Amino acid sequence: MNMPFYVSPEQLMKDRADFARKGIARGRSVVVLAYDAGIAFATENPSRALHKISEIYDRIGFAAVGKYNEFENLRVAGVRYADLRGYTYDRSDVTARGLANAYAQILGTVFITESKPLEVELVVAEVGRTAEDDQIYRLTYDGTVADEHGHVVMGGQAEQLGRKVGEGWRPDMSLGEALRLAVTVLGSSENGTPRTIEPGQLEVAVLERSRPRRAFRRLTKQSLTELLTEEAAEDSGADDAEGPGGTAVPRAVPAAPEKDEPAAPEKDDPADQAGTADPEPGDEGPGKPPPSGTQEGAPQD
Amino acid sequence: MDGFGGGPHGRGQGRLPDAFLRPGSSSFLEFLAEHAPDRLPGAAVTAGAGPSGYPGAPGAAAGQGGYRSDLSPHATTIVAVTFGAGRPEGGRGTVSGSGGVVMAGDRRATSGPMIASRSMEKVYPADDYSAVGIAGAAGIGIELVKLYQLELEHYEKIEGSLLSLEGKANRLATMLRGNLPMAMQGLTVVPLFAGYDLERGEGRIFSYDPTGGCYEEYEHHGVGSGSLFARGAMKKLWRPGLDAAGAVAVAVEALYDAADDDSATGGPDTVRRIFPVVATVTADGYSRQPDDDVAAVAERIAAERRERGSLA
Numbered sequence: 185m186n187m188p189f190y191v192s193p194e195q196l197m198k199d200r201a202d203f204a205r206k207g208i209a210r211g212r213s214v215v216v217l218a219y220d221a222g223i224a225f226a227t228e229n230p231s232r233a234l235h236k237i238s239e240i241y242d243r244i245g246f247a248a249v250g251k252y253n254e255f256e257n258l259r260v261a262g263v264r265y266a267d268l269r270g271y272t273y274d275r276s277d278v279t280a281r282g283l284a285n286a287y288a289q290i291l292g293t294v295f296i297t298e299s300k301p302l303e304v305e306l307v308v309a310e311v312g313r314t315a316e317d318d319q320i321y322r323l324t325y326d327g328t329v330a331d332e333h334g335h336v337v338m339g340g341q342a343e344q345l346g347r348k349v350g351e352g353w354r355p356d357m358s359l360g361e362a363l364r365l366a367v368t369v370l371g372s373s374e375n376g377t378p379r380t381i382e383p384g385q386l387e388v389a390v391l392e393r394s395r396p397r398r399a400f401r402r403l404t405k406q407s408l409t410e411l412l413t414e415e416a417a418e419d420s421g422a423d424d425a426e427g428p429g430g431t432a433v434p435r436a437v438p439a440a441p442e443k444d445e446p447a448a449p450e451k452d453d454p455a456d457q458a459g460t461a462d463p464e465p466g467d468e469g470p471g472k473p474p475p476s477g478t479q480e481g482a483p484q485d
Numbered sequence: 486m487d488g489f490g491g492g493p494h495g496r497g498q499g500r501l502p503d504a505f506l507r508p509g510s511s512s513f514l515e516f517l518a519e520h521a522p523d524r525l526p527g528a529a530v531t532a533g534a535g536p537s538g539y540p541g542a543p544g545a546a547a548g549q550g551g552y553r554s555d556l557s558p559h560a561t562t563i564v565a566v567t568f569g570a571g572r573p574e575g576g577r578g579t580v581s582g583s584g585g586v587v588m589a590g591d592r593r594a595t596s597g598p599m600i601a602s603r604s605m606e607k608v609y610p611a612d613d614y615s616a617v618g619i620a621g622a623a624g625i626g627i628e629l630v631k632l633y634q635l636e637l638e639h640y641e642k643i644e645g646s647l648l649s650l651e652g653k654a655n656r657l658a659t660m661l662r663g664n665l666p667m668a669m670q671g672l673t674v675v676p677l678f679a680g681y682d683l684e685r686g687e688g689r690i691f692s693y694d695p696t697g698g699c700y701e702e703y704e705h706h707g708v709g710s711g712s713l714f715a716r717g718a719m720k721k722l723w724r725p726g727l728d729a730a731g732a733v734a735v736a737v738e739a740l741y742d743a744a745d746d747d748s749a750t751g752g753p754d755t756v757r758r759i760f761p762v763v764a765t766v767t768a769d770g771y772s773r774q775p776d777d778d779v780a781a782v783a784e785r786i787a788a789e790r791r792e793r794g795s796l797a
Binding site: 233235238239240257258260261263264265267268270271272286289290293398 | 500501504505506508513516517520521524631632635638639642643645
C-alpha cells in the first residue's frame with residue numbers, strides 16, 4: 185500500500201487559496217457601491233444573458249465574480265433559500281445576513297472538504313429603509329464574510345480598484361455620479377491607459393430604496409447611456425465650480441506616469457481574455473499566473 | 486432554522502441541504518414538492534388524519550368526504566372583462582397594444598349562512614402583467630395564490646425572463662390539479678386568471694375547473710356563486726372597443742347584479758366604504774384602481790338604478 189505524501193495543513197490551505205485566487209483574479213471586476221437612493225452594481229459584461237448581477241429577493245441583490253457555473257449554482261441556491269424562507273415565514277424574514285451566512289457555510293465547507301475550492305467571490309447586498317440600514321456582505325472563496333460599508337470591488341485587481349473607488353466614493357452620491365465612478369474604475373487597467381467602456385458592454389443594476397417591494401432593477405443600455413453622459417457633464421461642471429470633487433484628481437495621478445509604458449493592445453488582450461473567462465468552461469486549470477497587478481490585488485483572506 | 490439547517494437532506498451541519506445546490510427546474514413548486522412537501526398547501530389535510538378526523542355534518546359536505554361546507558370561509562364572485570381593440574370578429578387578435586383586461590372581485594366571505602368577512606381580498610397580482618382571482622375555499626385559495634405568485638417570481642428570477650401568458654395559465658392549472666384531493670372533499674378552489682399577453686398585445690382571460698382544466702375565455706368571464714348573474718350582466722353590457730374606464734364600469738355593474746341576487750356576494754358597502762377590488766392589467770402592468778375611483782363608479786351605478794326605480 186502506498187503511503188500518501190505528507191502535506192501540512194498550512195500548505196494545503198495555502199495551495200487551495202492560491203488556486204482560488206488565481207481563478208477569481210482572471211475575471212473582470214464587479215463594483216458595488218451605495219448611492220443616495222440605493223445600492224448600485226456594475227461590471228463589464230458583454231453578455232446579455234449570462235448575468236453576474238441578479239435579484240435574489242425583494243430587497244436583496246447578488247453579484248459574483250469567478251467561474252460562471254459555480255456562482256450560478258450558488259445564485260440559484262440563494263433564490264431557493266430566500267423563496268422558501270419567505271414562503272415558510274414572511275417576506276420580511278428574509279435577510280441578507282441570513283443569506284450571507286448560508287453562503288459562508290457552503291463556501292467554507294467546500295473549501296475544507298472538497299478536492300477543489302469554489303473559484304468565486306460574492307457580494308450579497310440588501311437595501312434598507314434608510315441608508316444606515318443598508319447591508320453589503322462580501323464573501324470570499326473560503327467562506328470569509330466581511331461586512332462592508334459603502335462600497336466593494338471584487339474580481340481581478342480588486343484591491344487596486346477598491347482603493348480607487350474608496351478615493352472617489354462618498355455617501356449620498358447621485359446614481360449618475362456613482363455609476364460614472366464605477367465605470368471609470370472598471371476601465372482603469374492595472375498598468376496603463378484608462379479604457380472607455382461602452383454602455384453596451386456594461387451590466388448595471390440597482391436596488392432602489394424607494395421601490396415598494398422588489399427593489400431590484402436592471403438598467404437598460406439607453407438609460408445607462410443617459411445617466412453616464414448627463415452626469416459626466418454635470419460632474420465636470422461641478423468640478424470646475426467647487427474644485428476637485430474627490431474623484432477626478434486621485435484617479436488621474438496614478439494613470440499619468442504609466443502612460444509611457446507598453447502599448448495599449450498588449451494590455452487589452454489579457455483583459456479581454458479575462459472578461460470572457462467567466463462563462464466559458466474551457467478556462468479551467470491553473471492557466472497563466474495573473475499579471476502583477478492582480479497578485480497584489482488578490483483578495484485578502 | 487427551518488428548511489436549511491442540515492435536515493434529512495443535509496450533508497453537513499449548518500449548511501444548505503443538497504437540494505438547494507442540485508441543478509433542477511426553475512419551478513419553486515417542484516422544489517417545494519421535492520424538498521419540503523409538508524409545506525405544500527393542504528399537505529396536512531391530505532396526508533394527515535383524512536376526512537374521518539372531522540365530524541362532518543350530514544348533508545353539509547359538498548364532496549364525498551366529511552368536510553363541512555362552512556369549515557373554511559368561501560369567497561364568491563370574480564369577474565374579468567377585456568377591453569381595447571382586441572380580436573376582430575372570428576379571427577385572431579390584431580396586435581394593438583392599447584388593450585388590456587380588468588378583473589374585479591367583491592369583498593364578502595361567507596361561512597355557511599354567516600358573513601365571515603366584509604373586506605376580503607380576492608383579486609391579487611400574479612406578477613407584473615397578470616392578475617388572479619379566487620372563488621371557493623378562502624384559506625386554500627389564498628395559500629394557492631401566494632404559492633402561485635412565488636412560482637412566477639421564482640421562475641423570473643432563476644431564468645431572467647418572464648413566462649409567456651399561456652405558460653403562466655398552464656402553471657396555475659398544474660397547481661390546481663394538485664388540489665384535487667381536497668376539492669373532492671369539499672374544499673374547492675376555482676381561480677380566474679387574466680393578464681396582458683406581451684406578445685399579442687392584448688388582454689386574455691383563462692378559467693379553470695377544480696380538476697385543473699384550463700379554458701381560455703373571450704371578452705369576459707366570471708366565476709363563483711354569483712357569476713351566473715354577473716355573466717348575464719356582462720353579456721348585455723360588454724361591447725367591442727371598450728376603453729379601460731368602460732371595462733371597469735362593466736365589471737363593477739356585473740358585481741352589483743351578482744350581489745343583488747346572490748346572498749354570498751357582497752355589494753358596495755357605502756356605510757363602511759368598502760368597494761370591490763378592481764385591478765387593471767395593460768402593457769404598463771398591473772395596477773389596482775384606487776378605492777375612491779371604484780366608489781365613484783359604484784355610486785354612479787347605484788344612482789342610475791335609483792332613478793330607474795325598478796323593484797325587480
